[in-house]
Amino acid sequence: MDERLLGSEPNHISSLSRRIWVEMIKTSKIAFPSMIARVTQFGMFVVTQAFIGHLGELDLAAYALIQIITVRFVNGIILGMSSATETLCGQAFGAKHYHMMGIYLQRSWIINIATATILLPVFIFSAQIFKLLGEEDDVAEIAGYISLWFIPVLYYFPFAFSIQKYLQTQLKNPIVGWLSALSFVLHVLLSWIFVSKLSLGIPGAMGAMIISYWLVLIGMFVYVFGGWCPNTWCGFSLAAFHDLLPVLKLSISSGVMLCLELWYNAVLVLLAGYLKNATVAISAFSICLNIIAWDFMVFLGFLTAASVRVSNELGKGDAEAAKFAVKVISGLSVCLGVVFWILCLCFGHKIGYLFTSDEEVVEAVSDLSILLSLSVLLNSVQPVLSGVAVGAGRQGVVAYINIGCYFLIGVPVGVLLGYVANLGINGLWIGMIIGVVMQSLVLGYITIKTDWNEQVKKASERLNRWLMNPSNESNENSAEERLVDER
Template identity: 35%
Template sequence: MEEHSNKRPLLLSTSEDHQQVSVSEHELVSLVQRTWTEVKKIWKVAGPSIFSRLSLYSLAVITQSFAGHLNDTDLAAISIATTVITSITFGFLGQLKTSVIGWVSGLALVIHLLLNWFFAKYYTIGVVGAAIMLDFSWWVSVLGLFLYAVCGGCRESWYGFSMEAFSGLWDFFKLSAASSVMLALESFYYRVLVIVAGSLGNTAVDIDALSICITSYGWEIMIPYGFLAATGVRVANELGAGNAKGAIFATKISLLISILIGTMFAIVILAFPDKLAMIFTSNNTVINMVNELSVLLAVTVLLSCIQPVFTGVALGCGWQSQVAIVNLGSYYVVGVPLGVILEQFFGLGIKGLWTGMLSGTVVQTLTLAIITIRCQWDKQAKEAYSRVVKQAISDQSSCDT
């Protein structure tokens, strides 16, 4: 009887256990709700930005694919031209009401598709004609945005032409110049591969295959650039509200989404490299070369889904100048010279050039990650909140007078 009375059940249910379970469940539900709310906020900015960037970039992709099926020389020529133009353009692309940019760029894309189809079917216009159509489609998007802005589409920010446009111009120029240089250095980096490879005497097949890979990379990177914009907005909003934890949480969610998307595209590239190449060419030699470069392309895509989020954090915190210096050092002091050394002195060819430049991305990503991790978020939030309050007081004083 005594032994029986000393026995206890293996699982003992107590009020404390129930409380701990309910607290854990509540925290889990709260985390899921916070995550879902943050995901919606990020996509509200990232979605239109991604659509507009993809639409505009696809103008060059369509032109390049059209030229590639004419002959290999035209593919190389148009690739170098569009590589330089698009990288500079997207480096300076602004944040003007991205949902509107999506509609205008989508219209430009449709017009460009119809023009290419019509002239490819009924006329032999060649690579010069394809370039002219690309120019025309770009101007459609530019004029469309201009007309939208000046005809009442931006009522909260556009009040017509006046001398007030020059007030605070120097401060605006300093901030926008640093931001543009930062993004231009980043956007132009892998396009340098095509230019350097051509100047080092690589074959036309190498140039064609490399240009296909870089164009595909540029196509995919428009998605992380959307998260760059979204991260910048979310971090700036949370810091302006004095919410350091909110800024950190937004960064984590944006980084997670971007990595998941990058992983998906990397898997697609590894699984179907030949299908990717066939968009631009019918030359089996070029297609085989793209297959050989697919691993490097997949790794580049995956890495390039991480660093734009950190760049977005820099935008939100106002670190544009510092990140421009990081980009310059990582890309053009480390990446390009190392790539040239591997290509010229180690005989690794295009793969060596690309591997060296990929190391620049690794250095840049690690540097920005360290800067972000070591950021004093509470201090940043207090300073941002203080600036918002001062600006609000200043605006109120101006209205009263």
């Protein structure tokens, strides 16, 4: 008996190893293209900042205010609201409700375009807003000018975010990665030509960004409408206007969840504007936050993988597979996080030169290098836990956690350390880290205590409640009727 048990142990280990390997392959097929897309798309912001930063210190500070506060404010809302598409399409794909995925995509467009239009005045009146918030007049004026150039990017967000999530839930996101990578290369080239060679300044840098972003979107439109998603895109349908209210509710909770995470850094940049030598403080803080954000884009690939794998398995009704996927993805993300943490410790003192030649700003960035490396390590944990919540449709719970950990703990601690303890931007950053640590601990506890069978039941109820028969969506759409016959 003992010999049989001993003999079965290697087989068990071998079986576990195969399961881990298979899950790693599934994860990489989702995470790697998403990483490329996220890193290169955000990289366009960073490249633009680098070119504008070399125009002058005021231009760098102004761009930092717009990108870190205004753009992140809007980006957080629309990206977060688009994660409702991630939940619904992921679970629908797992349940083989393919025809509903195109409907969910169109509903997301309707909601997100309306949201972007409501947020448009934030860009139009950003100079006045920054002045009311107490920022220096010369920085606020330049920021207001730059913000007008961001309006075309504002209307890129509603379409692009939803399509990306629609494609990744059906494992077709490599096209997004390739399009983003090619556009990033084009963006660097255009920025060099417009700014360095033609000396077009801010208009040249922003024009290069607009062209590059919209080329990505046009490519995605061609892919979806051109017949590469035959099962999930059956054309435009009036069914997209049905059940908008429940989708809106999920979108709002999703938006609150993610935008609170992005606003957290934005609030700290705003607070940095009230420190002594505010221009240097804002510039240094924004450079470090851009590095963190770029690093975060890598781990958003794992957030995407966690969301897609969990939502797909919940849609299929396989609770154990969802639980196993969370373990494997978490392990992969932490391992990569340790590598980035070591790199940041080694090269943190030289990063500032990538964005500016101002020695005072570079020195301020160098002083933050230890805290920067800690934030890089934390980035490997928090996104995966948020991705699990998105896959299960628990964005509302995470929103409350973010409010408590970030704005009731992190920001007050940062203010006390930064202003009362006179630690400056170091104090603000320590407060940010404390908030992220608290959020990760709470989300980790909730994930460990999750009843995955209960999550399967909730996913099934959600899908069945919003399921529509394709023949009722459009009598003219015979492709949808064929899908029903096949099922």
